[in-house]
Amino acid sequence: MEYPLRAEVTHLYPDEVEQARRILQAVNAELEQPLPASEEIALALHLVNAGMASGDLTFTYRMTGVIHQMVAVIEAEYALELEHDTVSVGRFITHLRYLFVRVAQHKQLTSDASPIGAAIRGTYPEATAVAERLAGIIELRLGDELTADEVSYLALHVARIAEGR
Known part of the structure; x- marks a missing residue:
């Protein structure tokens, strides 16, 4: 799945995207069927959201x-x-x-x-x-x-x- 806000999220939240990338790599190392790279955007948004306590x-x-x-x-x-x-x-x-x-x-x-x-x-x-x-x-x-x-x-x-x- 491609996220329509990919460009905005990448530019607005680079730290969260980098953290999400590392999380995704760690998760994929444990899975037989790895998650697609596009999931880093969803993870990044969850990290942003967690920082907002919502x-x-x-x-x-x-x-x-x-x-x-x-x-x-x-x-x-x-x-x-x-x-x-x-x-x-x-x-x-x-x-x-x-x-x-x-x-x-x-x-x-x-x-x-x-x-x-x-x-x-x-x-x-x-x-x-x-x-x-x-x-x-x-x-x-x-x-x-x-x-x-x-x-x-x-x-x-x-x-x-x-x-x-």
């Missing part, structure tokens, strides 16, 4: 799709083709994973705009506009509106990506 892969699939969509928006907005293995993209994806957990657990950063958030928005107005678009995607796909500080920290990561840091 028993249902639906959230992981949705999160992966949202991340892919958000990266595509940033690429289009800044006319970039992002290298998914860079530090800034990795930080962005890690930030999003924790953001999605906070959203799912209804534990977002404070709803009042903090001075740090205001400083980020003032320093990076273009990235803030992009972050607000990304927040709209999250609201549509996950059903929760982001707080001002969540949008600000999202803007900081967008600015890092746009600046290539």
